[in-house]
Amino acid sequence: MPELPEVETTVRAINKFSQSTLKSTKIHNRNLRWKVVENFELLTKNQSINKISRRAKYIIFHLDKINIILHLGMSGSLRISKNNDNFFLKHDHAEFIFEEEKIVYNDPRRFGSIHLADKLDEHRLIKNLGPEPLSKDFNPKNLHKITAKSKINIKSLLMNQKNVVGIGNIYASESLYLAQINPNRIASDLSIEECKKITQSAKKILNAAIKVGGTTLKDFYSADGSPGYFKFELNAYGREGLECKKCKTLITKVVINTRATFFCSSCQS
DNA sequence: CGAAAAACCTGGCAGC
DNA sequence: TGCTGCCAGGTTTTTC
Numbered sequence: 060m061p062e063l064p065e066v067e068t069t070v071r072a073i074n075k076f077s078q079s080t081l082k083s084t085k086i087h088n089r090n091l092r093w094k095v096v097e098n099f100e101l102l103t104k105n106q107s108i109n110k111i112s113r114r115a116k117y118i119i120f121h122l123d124k125i126n127i128i129l130h131l132g133m134s135g136s137l138r139i140s141k142n143n144d145n146f147f148l149k150h151d152h153a154e155f156i157f158e159e160e161k162i163v164y165n166d167p168r169r170f171g172s173i174h175l176a177d178k179l180d181e182h183r184l185i186k187n188l189g190p191e192p193l194s195k196d197f198n199p200k201n202l203h204k205i206t207a208k209s210k211i212n213i214k215s216l217l218m219n220q221k222n223v224v225g226i227g228n229i230y231a232s233e234s235l236y237l238a239q240i241n242p243n244r245i246a247s248d249l250s251i252e253e254c255k256k257i258t259q260s261a262k263k264i265l266n267a268a269i270k271v272g273g274t275t276l277k278d279f280y281s282a283d284g285s286p287g288y289f290k291f292e293l294n295a296y297g298r299e300g301l302e303c304k305k306c307k308t309l310i311t312k313v314v315i316n317t318r319a320t321f322f323c324s325s326c327q328s
Numbered sequence: 329c330g331a332a333a334a335a336c337c338t339g340g341c342a343g344c
Numbered sequence: 345t346g347c348t349g350c351c352a353g354g355t356t357t358t359t360c
Contacts, residue, residue, distance in 0.1 A: 169338080170336070277353095
């Protein structure tokens with residue numbers, strides 16, 4: 060479910076817990092994408108959170124002695140709840156309990172996961188990640204270095220977190236629409252000018268999505284319960300058969316790498 | 329080696 | 345009303 064803008068929105072919503080004490084953690088279901096380690100509760104008890112941050116689609120709690128890594132998978136979300144709200148929702152798998160409130164981890168499909176890391180940068184899920192798309196490391200020159208030697212289609216390349224992080228199925232379609240690049244283009248055929256259009260477009264799209272709290276298609280809500288409004292600014296994703304907002308050609312849907320992909324066959328070449 | 333396909337899950341919805 | 349099949353904001357593992 061959540062791509063970079065949704066994760067970033069979630070991190071901002073829970074940022075008020077940085078500089079506070081994580082009193083305890085409760086894991087109700089350890090069988091997530093990977094098994095939550097048995098001593099997770101013990102290793103995270105009564106520690107100050109020094110910072111809450113995002114890396115790629117991961118949410119990081121920087122504790123005194125250790126780091127907690129959360130991934131929301133396809134269907135995960137966090138929500139802030141009062142400690143004395145003793146109701147559970149289906150698929151509430153973990154609770155991070157503070158003085159008055161708690162952060163509840165909910166994930167119906169359990170594609171998400173919860174980890175501990177001593178040294179964040181050395182964690183297996185973190186160490187091979189590509190550059191942040193909103194950083195200066197995601198630029199035409201660096202992207203072109205990668206595209207030049209790959210025969211994969213550009214959409215799949217953008218969704219591969221080794222190349223650039225945070226871009227998932229929605230924002231890959233949207234970025235390429237704005238860049239006017241056909242998602243099926245073979246990466247090695249792209250010029251550096253086209254890579255420039257892609258990096259600029261992706262940054263623009265992601266920033267615009269963050270600004271309105273991400274995209275809520277059906278069930279994404281930020282930790283404070285608010286939906287994201289970028290759905291109303293989508294130009295390609297989910298618009299199969301509707302007119303391209305630029306040229307009125309009907310938007311096409313194809314399947315690339317088993318993922319629905321939307322584009323304008325006239326604007327994008 | 330790179331690229332494609334399978335795997336991990338649950339829920340909602342269309343169609344019969 | 346079921347029941348079936350398909351689809352869904354992801355990423356790793358397996359296979360070719």
